[in-house]
Amino acid sequence: MKQKLLDIADLYIELPKGADRQYAIQKVNLELKQGETLCVVGESGSGKSLTARAIMGLLPQPHVRVSNGEIIFNSEDITKVSYERLRELRGSEISMIFQEPMTALNPVMSIGSQIDEIFRYHVDMSKADRQKRAVELLDDVNLPNPEQIMRAYPHELSGGQRQRAMIAMALALKPQILIADEPTTALDVTTQAQILKLIKDMQKVYNTGVLFITHDFGVVADIADRVMVMQHGIVVESGPVKQVLNNPKHPYTKALISAVPSLSPRKAKTISKEKVLEVQNVCKTFGGGRGLFGFGRPSRQVEALKDVTLDLYNGETLGVVGESGSGKSTLARCIIRLMDTDSGAITIEGTQINMLKRKAMRAWRNKIQMVFQDPFASLNPRIKVGDIIAQGPITQGINREEAIKRARELISIVGLDDKSFDRYPHEFSGGQRQRIGIARSLALKPEILIADEPVSALDVSIQSQILDLLDDIREQMKLSMIFITHDLRVAAQVCDRMAVMQYGEVVEIGKTKDIFAKPQHPYTIDLLSAVPGKDWKSSASKKLTKTKTKSKS
Amino acid sequence: MRDFWNRYKRNRSAVFGLVVIFLVILMAATADLLYAFDPFRLAGKPLSSPGTNGFLLGSDSLGRDVAAGIVHGAKTSLLIGLVATLVAVFIGILFGALAGYYGGQIDNILMRVTEVFQTIPSFIFAILLVAILKPSIYSVVIAISVVSWPGVARLVRGEFLSLKNREFVQACHTLGMSDLRIMLREILPNCLSPIIVIGSLMIATAILIESGLSFLGLGDPNIMSWGFQIGAGRTMLRSAWWVCTFPGVAILITVLAINLVGEGLNDALNPRLRERN
Known part of the structure; x- marks a missing residue:
């Protein structure tokens, strides 16, 4: 019998x-x-983080407070205990890991001293013992x-390493409960898979109860015993996880689950042979600059794009897939001339646009356009929506x-x-803002549209x-x-079709269907196997295609 | 706009500051009605104490009316404070915007120039400039602007640096918009709030510098100002305290009020504080 x-x-x-x-929350x-x-x-906005x-007793009081109910932890009501008792509980009995490990760690303290702090406040140990325990x-x-x-120091570690350090700190005093608030949302898929496995392993060792907050049903399928929507x-x-995921009862749960895109690729269109954009051997290096008069050491160089070659055919959607730092956004910005390439050629209709002067490039702007990632940063807060949309044509000389x-x-x-038309961007939700960005x-009236992670900031x-x-728009406007x-x-x-990028190189390119069925490059194989909840959706996808068609109507 | 006023109103002392500034402006505007004569005129018995010989606030060693000096001096102080600040803000925006937007060598050069101005103690620099240009209301305005624009330039540069990489600015690039238009229509309106705040505080500093210059006898000799009055009365501080004290209080109250208003504007315009409420 497991203890509650x-x-x-x-x-x-x-x-x-x-x-x-x-x-x-109610x-x-x-x-x-x-x-x-x-x-x-x-x-x-569902209230999951506030719960x-x-x-943890971390509500932003006095504005936000518990007005009714109790939180019983080992026969003690946390909503009623004194502040001192709460401090004793935090970290030693209940601990928490956060979404963004960079902001959750103190940037001016070494990892060692941050772990040491936990022991110093909660238990009586000699310095040498504390040191030894931290290393363990x-x-x-x-x-x-x-x-x-x-x-x-935190900035010297990668995102995944920082999150591991956070977990080490959270588990330092063998707490009975670990609360994880979207701990892997900011991480790449391969790192996410490792961190999820780590949490699972640590849970087994310490027999911890884990309260895991997430928006990602894939993650739920991988780690949950029970689910609460x-x-x-x-x-x-x-x-129980199986019941909720495979047999959801509430319409909202059904809608959420059916909105999770399936991993089995959709049917590819017949691709035309006409190339609308050619990218050949494009290279781009960052850094290496010096200060005024060329004094000082040159800064560190990063090769963001190495010899990238790909073609875009008329009417197709070409996916560029990769983790952070793979150079996929740099590629997009080079194609649309937000950045200059170092070498190589980007060609539209026989004209090499990456070497055009800014003035000459202006005429090409209406061939190629971009949708940005962050709907909150991509619209000027001081300009009305109608003007934001009309700006482009006016700039291009239309009355x-x-x-x-x-x-x-x-x-x-x-x-x-x-x-x-006459409203300001802040009056709109994230999804609506993204629609404005698309408009x-x-x-x-572009022929080529570059979409840079257009949905990653949305629910x-x-x-x-x-x-x-x-x-729809792609079909309608023949983009x-x-x-x-x-x-x-x-x-x-x-x-x-899709191109998989790693460290600035295209490691694999081909039809989406083929890549999912038979990935060739080891990195692609890693990526595919790290997708959370991949087993769940393939078994449940049949059942869900029905609900999906229903929810669309 | 009403929103803005509601937030501003929450800060009581800022509202008080606004009322005081309004009164000072009213005083300056009605100066010629209240004391319809030249404040340099010898109006009566020298060194009369306040309330005697028809002098509300007394007279100085030459028999000039202190109250008339304060009322006419308000015009000078406010005018110089406002004009000098506008010039400084304009230069500051120009330097800061170009440096922040273009970055690289342009930024390097413009910022090194800014640093040259920042490293010279501002008041001494202002004295030097007025001394070279010969004291007049123009040279005072020029001197004050020259010493106070670097702060604005630094601020605007920082804002431009962070805003120019925002996606909405990049979107404008992809639409083929010109640099000038992006700077003026897209970026500048988004950094107006901090500029307004720093500008309002600079008016107070400008008034102080002007008073300091006049006190040292470097103000325009033909225009009455508070600093000039204090300078004229300083040798008689022990025998005729009122000659220095009242203009001094006028400076104190005006500068304090402007600072309070600046503070209030900061509260009302700073988006981070706004979210906290």
């Missing part, structure tokens, strides 16, 4: 007056046992050269009335209300809407598209 660690009953968290709803009940992993799933923070911990989380890592602060469904007419048309094409890029349900929109993504699920659903 945490029991939350009828928990309400009240938001300050004037917030968009009265309660952040009537939440949950239980966590030893050695169990409970996943809390939900989209942004976790309430357990770092070794436990599979960090190479623990002694060296002890002396390292939240929407607008209410638990809509909970139960104002004509441009505004086109902007109005585009607003309806991307599925926004006509009233949006802006279409205003010049899954909105993600699928934007992908559908892009697909050829370069689609940059780190998410293989998305790539499988959108791309006819």
Whole structure:
């Protein structure tokens, strides 16, 4: 019989007056046992993170407070204990790892002294013992050269190493409960797979109860024992992982699961033979600059693109897939001339555009356009939506009335209300802003559209809407598209062909179907095997195709 | 706009500052009605104490009316403060925007130039400039602007550096927009808030520098100013305290009020504080 660690009953968290709803979470009940992993799933604003923070006593009081209910940890109600007792519990009994390891670690303290701090505040140990224990911990989380890592500062480690160090710190005092708030969201897939495995392994060793917060059903499928789905602060469904994932009851859960793109590639279109864009042997190196008068050492050089060659055929979607630092965004920026290439050729309609002067390039701008990643950074907050969309044509010399007419048309094409025209970007949600960004890029009637991670900042349900929109537009406007993504699920659903990039090189290029069926390069094989929840969706995909068609109608 | 006023209003002392500045402006605007004569005129018995011989705030050693001097001096102080700040902000934006936007060697050169100006103590530099240019209201304005633009340039450069890599600016590049248009229409409106805040505080500093220069006798000899009054009265501080004290209080209150307003503008315009509420 496994011991019950945490029991939350009828928990309400009240938001300050004037917030968009009265309660952040309502009537939440949950239980966590030893050695169990409970996943809390939900989209942004569902209250999943606040639930976790309430357990740690980390609510931003007094504005946000627990107004009803109890959080029982080992027969003690955490909502009622004194601040001192709470401090004792934090770190030693209940500990937490965060999404962004760079901001969760103190940048001016070495990893060793940050771990040491935990021991100093919670247990009585000699300095040598503490030191020894810290090295053991770092070794436990599979960090190479623990002694060296002890002396390292956070910025000297990679994202995955930082998250490992965070886990080491969280587990330092063998807590009974580990709360993980989207711990792998900021990491690459291959690193994510390693970190998930590490959490699983550590859980076995310490018999910890893990409360895992995530928005990714793939991750849920990989690690959860039980699942709890939240929407607008209410638990809509909970139960064992198999039951919830394969047989969801609540319509919201169904919609969420059906919005997860399937890993089996969609049917490829017949690809035309006409090349609309050729990229040949393009190289790009960053760094190497010197200060004024050429004094000082040249800065470190990074080869972002090494000899990249690829073609884009008329009407196809070419996926460029890779992890952070693979050079995929640099490639996009070189093609659209936001950056200059060092060597090589980028050719459209027989003209080598990468060597054109800025003035000469202006005429080519309406052939090729770009959709950006971050819907919050890609729209100027001081300019009205209509003007943002009309800007492009006006810059290209089309008269104002004509441009505004086109902007109005585009607003309806991307599925926004006509009233949006006179509003400012901050009045829109992330998904709507991305629609505005798409409308802006279409205003010049481009032939080639580059989409740089257009959905990675959005919730899954909105993600699928934007992908559908892009697909419709591609058909309607006969676009050829370069689609940059780190998410293989998305790539499988959108791309006819794909190029896999690593360290600035294209390691594999081919039809999406072929690459998924028979990856050739070892890196591609790694990438594919690291996709979270790959076994789940392949077995469940049959059942879900039905719900998917239904949700679309 | 109403939103802005609501946030501003929350800071009580800022509202107080605004009222005081309004009164000072009113005083300056009605100077010719209140004291419809030249403040340099010898109006009566020298060194009359406040309230005697028809002098509200007393008279100085030559029999000039201190109150008339303060009222007319307000015009000078506000005018110089405002004009010098506008010139400084303009130069600062020009340097900062070009340096931040283009980066590289242009940034290097412009910033080294800025540093040259920053390394010279500003008040001494201002004295030097006025001494070279001969004291007049123009040379005072030029001197104050020259010593105070580097701060603005640094600020604007920082803002431009961070904004120019935002995706909305990149999107404008992909639309083929010209650099000038991107700088003026896209980036500049997004860094107006900190410029307004630093500008409002610079007015206060400019008034102080002007007073300092006039005190040392480097102000325009034909224009009444608070610093000049203090300078004229300093030798008689013990026998006729009112000659120095009232202009001094005027400077204190005005500068304080401007600082309070600047503070309030900072609260109201700073988006990070806005989110916290």
